[in-house]
Amino acid sequence: MICLMNSIARNIETILREIEIAAKSCGRNPDEIQLMAVSKTKPLEMLLEAYNAGMRLFGENRVHEAIEKRRELPDDAAIELIGHLQSNKVKQAVGTFSCIQSVDSLKLAEKINMRAEELGIVQDILLELKTADQDEAKTGFADIDDFFSALEQIILLKNIRIRGMMTIAPFVRDEDLIRSSFRTCRDTFLKAAERYELKDFDTLSMGMSGDFAIAIEEGATLVRIGSSIFGTRF
Numbered sequence: 364m365i366c367l368m369n370s371i372a373r374n375i376e377t378i379l380r381e382i383e384i385a386a387k388s389c390g391r392n393p394d395e396i397q398l399m400a401v402s403k404t405k406p407l408e409m410l411l412e413a414y415n416a417g418m419r420l421f422g423e424n425r426v427h428e429a430i431e432k433r434r435e436l437p438d439d440a441a442i443e444l445i446g447h448l449q450s451n452k453v454k455q456a457v458g459t460f461s462c463i464q465s466v467d468s469l470k471l472a473e474k475i476n477m478r479a480e481e482l483g484i485v486q487d488i489l490l491e492l493k494t495a496d497q498d499e500a501k502t503g504f505a506d507i508d509d510f511f512s513a514l515e516q517i518i519l520l521k522n523i524r525i526r527g528m529m530t531i532a533p534f535v536r537d538e539d540l541i542r543s544s545f546r547t548c549r550d551t552f553l554k555a556a557e558r559y560e561l562k563d564f565d566t567l568s569m570g571m572s573g574d575f576a577i578a579i580e581e582g583a584t585l586v587r588i589g590s591s592i593f594g595t596r597f
C-alpha cells in the first residue's frame with residue numbers, strides 16, 4: 364500500500380514545479396502565484412506534514428472542522444474558507460478564517476460585516492462568481508449585473524476588506540469550457556478593480572488539481588490544490 368503521508372512533501376514539490384512551468388510558459392512570474400493546500404476532510408497529521416514541508420495556507424470547507432484544525436495548527440498558518448457559508452455559521456466563521464473566499468450575496472456580506480464589527484476586526488473576503496452552467500457548482504453570484512450591484516453595497520461595509528474573487532470551473536474535459544470560465548472571472552475581476560478603484564483587490568482564486576495550469580494562464584494568483592497534495596478524498 365502506498366503511504367500518502369510520506370509523499371505529501373514530494374507532492375507539494377511537484378505542484379510547485381508545475382506552477383512554475385505554467386507561469387513561465389505564459390510569461391508570468393511564479394512568485395505571483397500562491398499555493399493553497401486544500402485539506403478538507405483530511406486529518407490534522409496530514410496538515411502538519413504539509414506545514415513541515417513549508418505550506419502556510421490551507422483551505423477548508425466546513426466551519427467546525429476548520430475551528431478544530433485552527434486550534435492545533437501553528438499561528439503562522441492560515442486557513443481560508445472555500446466552501447459555501449451558511450448564515451447560521453457566520454458567527455463562528457468570522458475571525459477563524461483569515462479569508463472567506465465564498466461570499467456570494469450582499470446579505471451574507473452584511474452578516475459577516477456585522478460579526479466582524481462585534482469582534483472589532485476587519486474580515487478579508489473574496490467574492491465568488493458562478494462561471495459554470497453546471498449543477499455541481501451551485502454557489503457564487505450567477506449574474507454579472509447582480510454581482511456588480513451587490514459589490515457597490517459591499518464596498519461600503521467598514522469591517523470587510525474585499526481582496527478579490529474566486530471561481531470554480533466546470534468539471535468537464537473540454538479545456539475551452541474551463542478556460543472560458545476562468546476568463547469570465549478574470550474579466551469581471553479586472554472590470555471591478557477598474558470601476559471601483561478597489562484597494563487591496565489583488566487575489567484571483569482560480570484552479571484546482573485538474574485545471575490549475577489553465578487557471579494560471581488565465582491570470583490566477585492563488586490556486587487551490589487538494590487531491591494532488593493529499594490524495595483522493597473518499
Ligand SMILES: *Cc1c(COP(=O)(O)O)cnc(C)c1O
Nearest residue numbers: 401445571572573587588589590
Ligand atoms: C475541494 C476543493 C478544491 C480542491 O479540489 P482538488 O480537485 O482536490 O484539488 C478547490 N476548490 C474548492 C472550492 C474546493 O471545494
